Amino acid sequence: xxxxxxxxxxxxxxxxxxxxxxxxxxxxxxxxxxxxxxxxxxxxxxxxxxxxxxxxxxxxxxxxxxxxxxxxxxxxxxxxxxxxxxxxxxxxxxxxxxxxxxxxxxxxxxxxxxxxxxxxxxxxxxxxxxxxxxxxxxxxxxxxxxxxxxxxxxxxxxxxxxxxxxxxxxxxxxxxxxxxxxxxxxxxxxxxxxxxxxxxxxxxxxxxxxxxxxxxxxxxxxxxxxxxxxxxxxxxxxxxxxxxxxxxxxxxxxxxxxxxxxxxxxxxxxxxxxxxxxxxxxxxxxxxxxxxxxxxxxxxxxxxxxxxxxxxxxxxxxxxxxxxxxxxxxxxxxxxxxxxxxxxxxxxxxxxxxxxxxxxxxxxx
Numbered sequence: 001x002x003x004x005x006x007x008x009x010x011x012x013x014x015x016x017x018x019x020x021x022x023x024x025x026x027x028x029x030x031x032x033x034x035x036x037x038x039x040x041x042x043x044x045x046x047x048x049x050x051x052x053x054x055x056x057x058x059x060x061x062x063x064x065x066x067x068x069x070x071x072x073x074x075x076x077x078x079x080x081x082x083x084x085x086x087x088x089x090x091x092x093x094x095x096x097x098x099x100x101x102x103x104x105x106x107x108x109x110x111x112x113x114x115x116x117x118x119x120x121x122x123x124x125x126x127x128x129x130x131x132x133x134x135x136x137x138x139x140x141x142x143x144x145x146x147x148x149x150x151x152x153x154x155x156x157x158x159x160x161x162x163x164x165x166x167x168x169x170x171x172x173x174x175x176x177x178x179x180x181x182x183x184x185x186x187x188x189x190x191x192x193x194x195x196x197x198x199x200x201x202x203x204x205x206x207x208x209x210x211x212x213x214x215x216x217x218x219x220x221x222x223x224x225x226x227x228x229x230x231x232x233x234x235x236x237x238x239x240x241x242x243x244x245x246x247x248x249x250x251x252x253x254x255x256x257x258x259x260x261x262x263x264x265x266x267x268x269x270x271x272x273x274x275x276x277x278x279x280x281x282x283x284x285x286x287x288x289x290x291x292x293x294x295x296x297x298x299x300x301x302x303x304x305x306x307x308x309x310x311x312x313x314x315x316x317x318x319x320x321x322x323x324x325x326x327x328x329x330x331x332x333x334x335x336x337x338x339x340x341x342x343x344x345x346x347x348x349x350x351x352x353x354x355x356x357x358x359x360x361x362x363x364x365x
Contacts, residue, residue, distance in 0.1 A: 036349040039074075041335040045083035048349050049074065055349075058084025058112065061337070063350060067115040075107070080131045086112045087137070089127040129166035130175060136200045138175070140164050145177060145192060149200030156203065158192070165213040169221045170255065173197025174204070174236075176224060178214045185228065189213055193236070207239040215253040218260065219281045225253045225260060233284050243284045247277045256301030257339060258319040259287055263299035263308075266292070274299065276306050278319050288322040298333055303340040303356035309333060314344045314354065318361045325362035329354060 034051040041047065045060045049072070056072040059065055066084045076089040088110040107127075109120040111134055120126075124141045131137035135151040145158040158164070160180040168175045175194045181187060189212055193204030212228035223242055224234045231250035233242040245262060252263045260279045265272050273292040276299035280287055290299075296310040299317070306317035314331035317324050329352065331344035343351040 035332045035347065036345060037333045038335040038343060038345050038351065039077035040079045040083060040086070041337060041343050041351075042079055042083045043338050045079075046335060046337075046343050046351055047077055047079065047084060047086055048345060048351070049077060050349050056086070056088065057349065058086055058115075059351065060084065061353065063353070067112060067117075069110070069112065069117060072110075075127050076129065078128065078130060080111070080113060080133065084112075085114065087128050087131045088112070089139070092125065127164075129164065129177070130168065130196065130201075132196070132200075138166070138177075138194055138196070138201050140177070147194070147201045147203065149202065154203075156192075159190075163213070165215075167214050167217060167224075168196065169217045170219055171197075171221055174221065176207070176214050176217075176236075178210065178212075178226075180213075181208070185213075189226070191224070191234075191239075205239075207234065207236075209239070210234050211241075212250075215250060216255050216260065219255040219257070223284075225250070225255075225262070227251065227253065231262065245277075245279055245284060246286050247289075252299070254300040254336075255281060256303065256336070258301050258304055258306065260284070261299050261301040261306045263297070265297065268294065272297075274308070274310075276308065276317055276322075278306060278317075278322075288317075288319060290317050290322040290324055293324070300334060300336065300342070302334075302336055302342050303360075304358045305356055305361040307334055307342055307356065309344075312347060316356075316360050316362060318364050321364045323362045323364055327360075 036050040039047040039049045048057050054072050055070045057068045073091045074088050075091050080087050090107045092107040111118050126139050128137050128139040137148050139146045140161040144155040147154045163180040165178045175196050177192045178189050181190045189210045191207035191210050195202045195204050211232050212226035214224045215227040216225050226232050227250045231245045235242050249264050250262045251265045254261050259281045262277045265274050273294050274296035275292045276290045278287045296308050299308045308315045309331040313326045314329040315326040329344050330346045333345040335343045337343050341355050344354050345351045
């Protein structure tokens with residue numbers, strides 16, 4: 001699943017791919033079947049989910065396991081203030097493809113704080129997208145955006161909230177919730193800004209008419225990059241369209257010191273192929289583009305390089321000319337761990353902390 005609001009984003013991108021024949025799709029699991037992935041991570045730790053065993057596990061940054069919950073079937077998983085504390089929005093029992101143990105029939109919310117798990121029934125199908133505590137969080141139901149500030153709940157009507165994609169700014173003080181305005185993801189979307197840097201979450205301005213769901217913020221926090229067909233750059237301050245990126249489709253994006261990395265995925269006889277394009281973080285002009293790689297996914301702007309995984313190994317791209325190399329480090333998924341490090345998730349579900357320095361980037365051609 002991809003990316004920061006990972007499960008929600010994957011649902012939105014899957015919908016986008018339906019109407020995008022030949023233009024790309026989100027990266028599917030490798031042909032071997034489902035694999036573990038990183039559900040969320042930060043400087044303090046990380047969360048992993050293994051769909052094969054329906055196990056959600058929280059680790060500290062150094063890889064020490066703090067807790068493990070089995071029979072979990074999540075819509076979304078997020079760290080609460082710092083990892084590995086977590087909040088899990090559970091899939092309703094009636095919609096689960098396989099049994100996942102006893103749970104609220106409507107889904108419910110599971111809080112795992114300090115290794116102790118407690119449940120909140122969610123008869124309204126609440127999905128939580130961000131949380132600083134049990135009293136301060138942002139979520140949505142089928143009809144509304146929910147903000148809970150110091151335990152006081154505020155509801156704002158939200159059309160097509162099932163399509164909600166949540167992205168936080170690089171400095172962690174703002175967020176954007178994007179939702180479809182029509183019935184199909186190929187149409188326009190709407191953005192709702194939320195302040196999360198003050199005394200609990202508070203609604204900000206709305207940004208109507210954006211061309212797709214927001215995939216990432218620029219590194220300076222001033223612009224948003226949309227996903228789907230003809231990805232574009234939107235200015236946060238006034239909602240104006242700054243520029244269109246010179247790529248036909250964006251399945252995912254991320255911003256970092258080297259620029260904005262956009263991943264595009266296409267089906268192929270071998271499973272899927274992935275390509276990364278890097279854009280300047282200020283002018284949004286193209287910098288470099290990789291060749292298409294089979295079974296590659298998770299292109300991310302990480303420190304001085306662009307990182308990715310391919311056939312179970314961690315790889316890096318030179319941001320200057322798109323040169324590629326695959327390392328011997330095991331990796332089926334990655335997640336940034338600060339400005340110059342990442343977590344590389346091994347097939348056994350445990351991650352390795354990997355520093356990312358200029359030496360990691362392959363030499364230019």
